[in-house]
Amino acid sequence: MNRDLIPSLNKHFRMQWEEAQGCYVLLYPEGMVKLNESAGLILACVDGQQTVADIISDLAARFPDVEGIAIDIEEFMATASAQRWIELA
Amino acid sequence: METRPSASPPLWLLAELTYRCPLQCPYCSNPVEMAAADRELATEDWQRVLREARQLGAAQLGFSGGEPLVRQDLELLVAEARRLGFYSNLITSGVGLTHERVVGLREAGLDHIQISFQSAEDEVSALLSGSSKAFAHKLAMAEAVKSAGYPMVLNFVLHRHNIDQVDRIIQLASDLGADYVELANTQYHGWALLNRDELMPSREQLIHAEQVTNAWRQENPDGMRLYFVVPDYYEERPKPCMNGWGQMFLAVAPDGMALPCHSARGLPLQFPNVRDFDLETIWRHSDAFNAYRGYDWMQEPCRSCPEKERDFGGCRCQAFALTGDPTQADPVCTKSEQRGLIDTALAAANCHATGGTSLMYRSLQASRDILASQS
Ligand code: SF4
Ligand code: SF4
Numbered sequence: 155m156n157r158d159l160i161p162s163l164n165k166h167f168r169m170q171w172e173e174a175q176g177c178y179v180l181l182y183p184e185g186m187v188k189l190n191e192s193a194g195l196i197l198a199c200v201d202g203q204q205t206v207a208d209i210i211s212d213l214a215a216r217f218p219d220v221e222g223i224a225i226d227i228e229e230f231m232a233t234a235s236a237q238r239w240i241e242l243a
Numbered sequence: 244m245e246t247r248p249s250a251s252p253p254l255w256l257l258a259e260l261t262y263r264c265p266l267q268c269p270y271c272s273n274p275v276e277m278a279a280a281d282r283e284l285a286t287e288d289w290q291r292v293l294r295e296a297r298q299l300g301a302a303q304l305g306f307s308g309g310e311p312l313v314r315q316d317l318e319l320l321v322a323e324a325r326r327l328g329f330y331s332n333l334i335t336s337g338v339g340l341t342h343e344r345v346v347g348l349r350e351a352g353l354d355h356i357q358i359s360f361q362s363a364e365d366e367v368s369a370l371l372s373g374s375s376k377a378f379a380h381k382l383a384m385a386e387a388v389k390s391a392g393y394p395m396v397l398n399f400v401l402h403r404h405n406i407d408q409v410d411r412i413i414q415l416a417s418d419l420g421a422d423y424v425e426l427a428n429t430q431y432h433g434w435a436l437l438n439r440d441e442l443m444p445s446r447e448q449l450i451h452a453e454q455v456t457n458a459w460r461q462e463n464p465d466g467m468r469l470y471f472v473v474p475d476y477y478e479e480r481p482k483p484c485m486n487g488w489g490q491m492f493l494a495v496a497p498d499g500m501a502l503p504c505h506s507a508r509g510l511p512l513q514f515p516n517v518r519d520f521d522l523e524t525i526w527r528h529s530d531a532f533n534a535y536r537g538y539d540w541m542q543e544p545c546r547s548c549p550e551k552e553r554d555f556g557g558c559r560c561q562a563f564a565l566t567g568d569p570t571q572a573d574p575v576c577t578k579s580e581q582r583g584l585i586d587t588a589l590a591a592a593n594c595h596a597t598g599g600t601s602l603m604y605r606s607l608q609a610s611r612d613i614l615a616s617q618s
Pocket of ligand 2: 480481544545546548549550551552554555556557572573576577578579
């Protein structure tokens with residue numbers, strides 16, 4: 155993956171923390187996806203400004219014990235883009 | 244009243260603001276007895292319902308009806324929903340929408356407007372909605388919705404009289420720049436059940452429409468998303484209705500009746516009203532919401548069926564409407580002894596060919612007449 159790409163949330167989606175479900179969710183027309191902890195953490199960094207590389211270094215600094223975090227993040231970006239949750243530009 | 248702690252939060256709130264509607268679609272899923280429920284909730288009642296639902300964990304909110312735009316307080320309710328953190332969807336025929344309201348609702352915080360179409364053509368639309376002006380207006384409003392920055396979701400209810408136009412329907416949606424398109428076959432509840440013989444497509448029609456839809460998907464892998472909903476009569480297993488009774492879906496009808504499914508009003512249960520109880524009491528403790536939770540209420544063949552965790556025995560409303568007993572298996576299931584009811588209905592519909600002349604149109608007056616004839 156080109157780590158210079160900048161991910162941004164699909165403008166038709168909204169991400170928010172849901173207390174009742176204890177997780178982040180993505181809301182879109184008539185639908186909702188529950189995000190697991192790592193997906194929530196990664197997507198919370200997607201702000202339309204930071205590149206994939208920025209997000210990797212940010213999360214790697216916050217979670218130094220997690221091995222292979224860069225790969226996990228890249229894989230998530232690929233899935234999220236295939237699902238149209240994010241756009242990579 | 245009994246508590247079942249297993250009750251998960253109602254993630255979805257459907258606010259049916261009114262049964263009033265300028266159109267008369269014969270496939271409408273509103274209850275035929277709707278005229279008996281004409282005392283609508285006030286703005287403050289709805290604001291309280293929104294707050295209570297959000298507290299219980301609801302995140303998705305649908306404003307529907309009838310035609311929700313008939314309510315002049317819609318903008319106020321949308322603003323309250325936004326403040327509470329709902330993702331709010333307006334489900335409308337587009338009649339009553341204006342450029343001003345499209346923009347005003349956006350400013351109030353509405354997330355999405357779904358416009359439903361009767362067909363891709365003027366004439367069929369007029370036949371099916373009872374209005375000859377609606378189609379052109381819907382087109383104009385679809386464009387307004389798009390340019391105001393909403394995601395564009397178009398909904399087409401399919402049946403015998405429009406299903407052969409699926410290619411033109413998809414083309415129309417694509418020309419309008421839709422993001423999602425629902426090609427939803429009629430579900431036979433309410434008015435649609437009355438008109439079943441006139442609306443049910445043939446198996447050949449259905450197969451053709453699915454092929455057209457799949458072909459379009461293959462040619463346009465990055466295009467708009469098409470959702471094709473088959474009519475369950477042609478399936479061998481029922482739909483997992485509402486993902487299980489009282490599991491994630493809560494509807495509040497115009498008169499305040501709280502329902503686990505928007506077609507449940509006709510079931511022989513005492514449904515609680517939001518005028519009398521708060522939503523938490525209704526959701527967790529009311530007999531009606533607990534009636535078909537879990538699996539204990541089931542009869543055979545569902546009770547010992549390994550598939551019950553997938554479909555929950557199907558739709559309670561359909562079981563009741565067709566077999567007279569809401570605890571039976573949904574007769575769509577081929578394991579049900581009553582599957583014959585479905586096959587007979589399909590056979591009847593397939594040899595019924597009047598070209599739409601015997602359709603019963605949905606209206607409050609027709610509902611009053613039906614109520615009068617029942618009493
Ligand atoms: S289906 Fe037609 S008649 Fe029924 S509420 Fe919707 S627009 Fe009105
Ligand atoms: S028997 Fe009941 S639970 Fe089993 S598949 Fe049929 S409807 Fe579903």
